[in-house]
Every structure is written in structure tokens, then in C-alpha cells.
Amino acid sequence: xxxxxxxxxxxxxxxxxxxxxxxxxxLDEAKIIKLASNENPLGMPxxxxxxxxxxxxxxxxxxxxxxxxxxxxxxxxxxVPAEWITLGNGSNDILELAAHAFVQPGQAVMYSxxxxxxxxxxxQAIGARAIVVKAKDYGHDLEAxxxxxxxxTRLIFIANPNNPTGTFIPAAELEAFLGRVPPQVVVVxxxxxxxxxxxxxxxxxxxxxxxxxxxxxxxxxSKAYGLAxxxxxxGIAQPAVTDLLNRIRQPFNVNxxxxxxxxxxxxxxxxxxxxxxxxxxxxxxxxxxxxxxxLEYVPSFGNFVLVKVGDDEAAGARVNLxxxxxxxxVRPVANYGLPQWLRITIGLPHENAAFIEALKKLLA
Ligand code: PMP
Numbered sequence: 001x002x003x004x005x006x007x008x009x010x011x012x013x014x015x016x017x018x019x020x021x022x023x024x025x026x027l028d029e030a031k032i033i034k035l036a037s038n039e040n041p042l043g044m045p046x047x048x049x050x051x052x053x054x055x056x057x058x059x060x061x062x063x064x065x066x067x068x069x070x071x072x073x074x075x076x077x078x079x080v081p082a083e084w085i086t087l088g089n090g091s092n093d094i095l096e097l098a099a100h101a102f103v104q105p106g107q108a109v110m111y112s113x114x115x116x117x118x119x120x121x122x123x124q125a126i127g128a129r130a131i132v133v134k135a136k137d138y139g140h141d142l143e144a145x146x147x148x149x150x151x152x153t154r155l156i157f158i159a160n161p162n163n164p165t166g167t168f169i170p171a172a173e174l175e176a177f178l179g180r181v182p183p184q185v186v187v188v189x190x191x192x193x194x195x196x197x198x199x200x201x202x203x204x205x206x207x208x209x210x211x212x213x214x215x216x217x218x219x220x221x222s223k224a225y226g227l228a229x230x231x232x233x234x235g236i237a238q239p240a241v242t243d244l245l246n247r248i249r250q251p252f253n254v255n256x257x258x259x260x261x262x263x264x265x266x267x268x269x270x271x272x273x274x275x276x277x278x279x280x281x282x283x284x285x286x287x288x289x290x291x292x293x294x295l296e297y298v299p300s301f302g303n304f305v306l307v308k309v310g311d312d313e314a315a316g317a318r319v320n321l322x323x324x325x326x327x328x329x330v331r332p333v334a335n336y337g338l339p340q341w342l343r344i345t346i347g348l349p350h351e352n353a354a355f356i357e358a359l360k361k362l363l364a
Contacts, residue, residue: 005105005127012121016329027327033354034329035345038163038193038304040226042278042348045271048227048261055260063256070254073263074234078206084236086245089253091192091220091233094245095157096122098216098235101244102186103128103154110148111157112140114165114336116190119157128155138298138306139167142177149185156181159190161197164333164343166300171203178212186241189217192233193302195224195272196279201301206236213238216245221258223303224275225265230258279303282346289356293363304345306333309363315340319362326358 015036022029064070071082088094095118103109105127111119113135123130131153133145139162149156158177161168174189181187189205205217216237222228232254235245265271286305290297296308309319316339320332331343344355 003127005124009121009124010335012117013335015331016324018329021324021327021329025325025327032327032329033347033351035304035347035351035355036329036331036343037228038223038302038345039228040223040275040303041282041346041351042226042271042275044226044261045265045268047264047268047271048225051260051264052257055257058256061256063252063254063259065251067254067259070234070259070262070266073266074236077266078236080206080209080236083239084209084242086235086237086242086249087254087259088218088233088235088249090222090231091190091218091235092118093231093249093253094216094218094233094235095119095188095190096125097245097249098155098186098188099123099126099128100248101241106152108150108153109155109157110145110153112145112159112162114138114162114338115140115157116159116163116192117336119159122157123155135165137167138165140169142169142173146177146180149182153185156185156187157190158187159192161193161301163192163302164304164331164336164338165298165306166302166304167298168197168201168301170201174203175208178208178215181212181214183214186214186216187212188235189215191217192220192223194219196276196303197301198280209236209238213240216241221262221265224272224279225262225268226271226275227258227261227265230255230261232258232262278348279346281349282352285349285352285356286344286346289359293360304331304343306338306341306343308341309359310340313339316342319359322362323355323358326361328355328358330355 018032067087071085099122109123109128110131218235220233298306309315316332
């Protein structure tokens with residue numbers, strides 16, 4: 001069935017679920033450590049749990065299709081009008097909506113080599129032509145991307161920081177790039193890991209949204225906010241972009257528990273700080289170990305690290321399997337074209353330590 005471009009899609013491979021690994025390897029579920037999906041090791045904020053518990057009383061009703069309260073919380077936090085906000089069922093929803101809204105089959109969607117896989121999936125699902133620009137030092141090569149824009153390019157995805165490599169594009173470079181993109185091309189600036197950036201690297205993407213009508217900034221509640229299971233993200237863009245996204249999204253794409261939890265989480269500064277702090281500590285724990293072991297890694301600005309675990313093409317798969325047998329789930333990235341590498345999500349100190357111990361045992 002279906003068009004050739006749909007049949008050609010390779011399914012998205014998420015992190016292996018804990019229950020599946022327990023069954024497959026005969027392990028105790030409670031002892032398994034999952035560092036595979038860039039989830040927040042603190043789980044969800046308590047404030048969000050309480051908000052959700054209250055929202056359960058109304059679960060017999062449809063969610064607010066326009067997300068009034070949540071948009072008000074986003075408006076207050078980012079100083080943008082509600083008309084500039086699109087709510088998504090995870091930020092993946094925003095990425096897909098952008099492909100559907102702005103690109104016709106056969107037109108081009110651009111993204112970087114080694115950038116988030118959903119960009120390729122979103123492009124393929126609508127029969128677009130992908131322009132994949134070669135990475136530079138495992139990150140975006142904005143100069144090459146600017147030069148590769150064609151007359152039929154309609155959408156450019158940029159992840160900052162990027163997944164799975166963790167690379168970061170400094171604000172000045174991004175701003176210069178935006179100035180070079182023709183006005184008919186929508187740029188999605190995917191900031192899924194923005195909250196992990198130290199203060200000195202933060203930049204004002206919302207100011208760029210005010211300046212560029214073709215810029216869509218995408219954020220998620222799945223990472224630093226600890227709400228991955230609820231599926232909630234949002235896009236911020238001027239009405240010319242936002243209107244179209246809102247016309248094609250499903251009316252009730254964000255459920256009522258997610259909306260309630262997101263309002264609470266957005267206002268929970270303390271949780272966000274704790275998340276960033278535990279992440280910074282875990283990052284040091286990992287990179288010190290990798291330095292000690294002489295393993296190459298890509299300096300990361302997200303809540304994960306990409307590390308090279310061998311020189312042969314089977315290294316990632318081999319080390320991944322050996323870790324699974326010890327009850328540690330990480331993410332192989334061969335499907336990103338990185339078969340010698342693994343992506344490890346930063347966890348709690350004892351989880352990181354368990355991974356480190358297992359890795360040392362393997363490489364000894
Ligand atoms: N963008 C990037 C760069 C990501 O890494 C992820 C999560 N893996 C997402 C978007 C999507 O996250 P979600 O749909 O949970 O918001």
C-alpha cells in the first residue's frame with residue numbers, strides 16, 4: 001500500500017523499554033538502568049504531579065483545544081502573544097506540523113548530517129526531497145547550509161544543542177545564518193535542550209522571532225522539565241507561521257493532564273535549576289571517565305554524551321549488547337551513521353557510576 005516515499009521510511013527506533021530488556025536478558029526490572037532516551041533522571045517535578053492530580057477530576061471532558069492556561073503561562077514566561085504559540089503533542093508534533101504546513105511533495109527540506117532523526121522522517125512522510133548537509137565537527141555547518149539552499153527549499157531544521165551529538169551553535173553564528181535565509185524558507189530552530197545551556201551561552205531566540213517572520217522556535221517539556229511521558233512541546237513564531245500550524249494540527253493534540261502539568265512545570269524554577277545542576281555534575285562524571293579511558297567523545301551541551309567505543313563498524317552494537325547484558329540501556333546510533341559511537345543520557349550519580357563501572361569492566 002501507499003506511495004513509494006512512505007514505504008521507504010525506516011521506522012524510528014527509540015530507547016529499549018526497561019520491561020523488554022528485563023525479559024530479553026532475564027534481569028530484574030528494578031535493577032535496570034536506562035540512560036537511553038535523554039529523559040530527566042529526576043522524573044517529573046512534584047509541582048506537576050500535584051497539578052495533574054487536580055486535573056484528573058475533569059478527565060471526562062475534552063482538553064482545552066486552544067490551551068488557554070498553558071498559552072498564558074508561556075506568554076508570561078517568554079513575553080510573546082498567545083497568537084504566536086502552537087502547542088504540540090511533544091515537540092515532534094511541531095516538527096511534523098511544520099513539514100506538513102510549509103512543504104509540498106517534491107520540494108526540499110534541509111537538515112544537517114548527524115542531526116535529529118525526526119527531521120528526516122518528517123520530510124520523508126510528506127514526500128519531500130531531503131538536502132542533508134555534511135556535518136562539521138559533528139555539528140551543523142551553517143556556512144555549507146546557507147550555500148546549499150535551493151529555489152525549492154521550503155524548510156530548514158536546526159537543532160541547538162543538537163541530538164545525538166550534543167554540539168552547540170553560538171548565538172552570533174545562528175543570527176548571521178538567519179539573515180542569509182530567503183524569506184520564503186521557514187527555519188525551525190529546535191531548542192529541545194535549551195534549558196541545559198549555562199547562562200553565558202543563552203541567547204534571545206524570541207527576539208529573533210520578532211525580527212524574522214520565517215523563524216519557528218520549538219521547545220519541549222520532555223527533557224529538563226521531566227514530562228516526556230505526557231508528550232508536550234510548543235512552537236513560537238509570528239502569526240503567518242503559527243496560523244498555518246494551528247489550522248492543520250489536531251484540535252485536541254495536547255491532553256488535559258499534560259496541559260495542567262506543563263503550566264506547573266514552566267513555573268517551577270527550582271526544579272529546572274536542580275535538573276541543570278545534576279546534569280552538569282553527571283557530565284563531569286562521564287567526561288572525566290572518558291578522558292581517563294582515552295575514549296573520544298563530542299563535548300556536549302545537552303543531557304547526554306556521544307562517545308566513541310571502538311574503531312570498527314560493529315563497536316557500538318557490540319558494546320551496547322554487552323551493556324544490556326549488565327542491565328544498562330544506552331542508545332546505539334548506527335542509524336545516524338555513527339556505528340562506532342554510543343549516546344549515553346546523563347543520569348543520577350549512582351546511575352552514571354553503574355554505567356561507568358560496566359564500561360570499565362568491558363574495556364578492561
Ligand atoms: N528535538 C530534539 C533535538 C530531540 O532530541 C527530541 C527528543 N529526542 C525532540 C525534538 C522531541 O522531543 P519531544 O517530542 O519529546 O518533545
